[in-house]
Amino acid sequence: MSLLTLEAVEKRYSGPSRQRIVLRDVTLEIETGELVVVWGLKGSGRSTLLRVAAGIEAPDSGSVRFEGRDVTEHGDDLLGGAVGYCERTFRCAEGQDVLDQVTVGLLARGVAPRRARSRAQRALQRAGAEHYATQPLGWLDAAESVRVAIARTLALEPSLLVIDEPTRGVDLLERDGILALLRSLADAGIAILASAGESTGLAGADRALVLSEGELRGAPTAELATVLPLRRPAGWRATA
Amino acid sequence: MGVERVREHQAAMQSPVNWALLGLVVERPSYAYKLAQRFDSTYEGALSLSSTSHVYTALRSLLDRGLIEEVTGSGTGRQPKPCYRATGEGVKHYQRWLISQFSEERRRQRLFTIELAALMSAPELARAVIDGYEQECLREAGQGTLEPQNGSDDAPLQLATRLASEENRLAVGARLAWVQYVRRELRAIAERRPPAR
Numbered sequence: 471m472s473l474l475t476l477e478a479v480e481k482r483y484s485g486p487s488r489q490r491i492v493l494r495d496v497t498l499e500i501e502t503g504e505l506v507v508v509w510g511l512k513g514s515g516r517s518t519l520l521r522v523a524a525g526i527e528a529p530d531s532g533s534v535r536f537e538g539r540d541v542t543e544h545g546d547d548l549l550g551g552a553v554g555y556c557e558r559t560f561r562c563a564e565g566q567d568v569l570d571q572v573t574v575g576l577l578a579r580g581v582a583p584r585r586a587r588s589r590a591q592r593a594l595q596r597a598g599a600e601h602y603a604t605q606p607l608g609w610l611d612a613a614e615s616v617r618v619a620i621a622r623t624l625a626l627e628p629s630l631l632v633i634d635e636p637t638r639g640v641d642l643l644e645r646d647g648i649l650a651l652l653r654s655l656a657d658a659g660i661a662i663l664a665s666a667g668e669s670t671g672l673a674g675a676d677r678a679l680v681l682s683e684g685e686l687r688g689a690p691t692a693e694l695a696t697v698l699p700l701r702r703p704a705g706w707r708a709t710a
Numbered sequence: 711m712g713v714e715r716v717r718e719h720q721a722a723m724q725s726p727v728n729w730a731l732l733g734l735v736v737e738r739p740s741y742a743y744k745l746a747q748r749f750d751s752t753y754e755g756a757l758s759l760s761s762t763s764h765v766y767t768a769l770r771s772l773l774d775r776g777l778i779e780e781v782t783g784s785g786t787g788r789q790p791k792p793c794y795r796a797t798g799e800g801v802k803h804y805q806r807w808l809i810s811q812f813s814e815e816r817r818r819q820r821l822f823t824i825e826l827a828a829l830m831s832a833p834e835l836a837r838a839v840i841d842g843y844e845q846e847c848l849r850e851a852g853q854g855t856l857e858p859q860n861g862s863d864d865a866p867l868q869l870a871t872r873l874a875s876e877e878n879r880l881a882v883g884a885r886l887a888w889v890q891y892v893r894r895e896l897r898a899i900a901e902r903r904p905p906a907r
Binding site: 509511668669670673675678679680682683687688 | 841844845847848851875876879880882883884886887889890893
């Protein structure tokens with residue numbers, strides 16, 4: 471059984487005058503420790519695909535299952551726990567500095583404050599963001615924000631991390647560091663589903679797929695993926 | 711035929727090995743044997759020398775064209791080994807050759823589009839070709855990310871790896887976007903086509 475399975479998923483958005491099919495018969499399986507990246511042009515439906523996969527949005531037809539459980543029925547249990555959707559925006563109400571932002575999700579789940587801070591610090595370290603733990607949110611640049619967002623999700627110890635365009639707005643020289651971080655998380659056993667609006671975001675992926683006009687192209691399962699030599703993005707570090 | 715004319719005529723050098731060696735000499739002066747070693751580590755998998763003596767043949771050709779020159783080496787033997795460095799003319803020719811590679815790439819891409827357009831009367835065949843092309847692009851998307859060789863302290867080589875990786879990633883993105891455009895064109899053609907009887 472795959473960690474995440476999307477089967478014949480269809481998603482439509484209705485406007486005042488017409489209906490648009492955003493996802494058309496999408497089938498995808500993701501295994502533990504796999505880094506799967508979906509490339510698509512703007513408006514291709516890549517963000518919708520990620521939200522549906524994470525259980526934030528329900529498909530109009532088809533099914534999304536995480537470890538065999540339907541995410542539309544168990545979404546509240548899974549999301550923010552085993553399934554981590556990485557939000558890149560921060561709400562000031564959840565804390566003024568980085569450590570607060572990473573801690574708040576744990577506190578909300580009933581983790582004791584001291585333990586929550588310790589877990590948050592470990593997550594920041596894992597994401598390479600420990601140096602700005604005490605910084606105000608407004609001081610973070612794009613790459614730092616992504617690392618903090620990843621840390622916030624990691625603190626909840628997900629089995630699947632879903633992240634929309636992790637390298638969007640990130641400085642060119644910082645970009646590979648973010649991709650290397652995702653690669654290292656996958657190597658450590660966390661499944662990653664990411665999207666990319668630029669092909670540079672496909673680097674280090676186990677499987678790269680294209681979403682075009684709602685259709686997902688490429689290998690929908692790991693078995694069908696082209697066997698490639700093991701590679702790592704430039705700048706990869708074991709401790710990234 | 712004057713010397714300059716000879717050089718101009720001979721400068722139409724076709725051998726990629728000769729150009730690659732010239733690039734190495736432009737990077738920094740070297741002895742022939744060292745150049746052979748640098749050639750192997752830099753162009754591994756992309757270009758190869760038929761034998762070590764291939765380096766000497768190529769260097770002779772570059773010398774004859776005035777693209778490199780010999781300078782006295784620092785060897786301690788009875789006959790100091792010659793060291794080779796690029797002439798000003800050699801650097802200029804190398805730059806021009808690099809730029810010409812872009813047009814060669816464009817020519818190949820243009821050829822592919824013409825060949826693809828030849829399948830216009832059979833859009834389903836063209837779609838199959840473009841599907842395969844897209845899969846190849848996806849396969850390539852991860853290939854530009856090879857980590858520099860372990861233990862290598864050759865900074866230009868690491869830079870070359872990073873530059874090649876970035877160029878490949880950006881090129882793949884452009885091709886993937888182009889594939890989406892081709893699909894729309896092919897679908898429009900298929901929709902205009904009268905149904906088969």
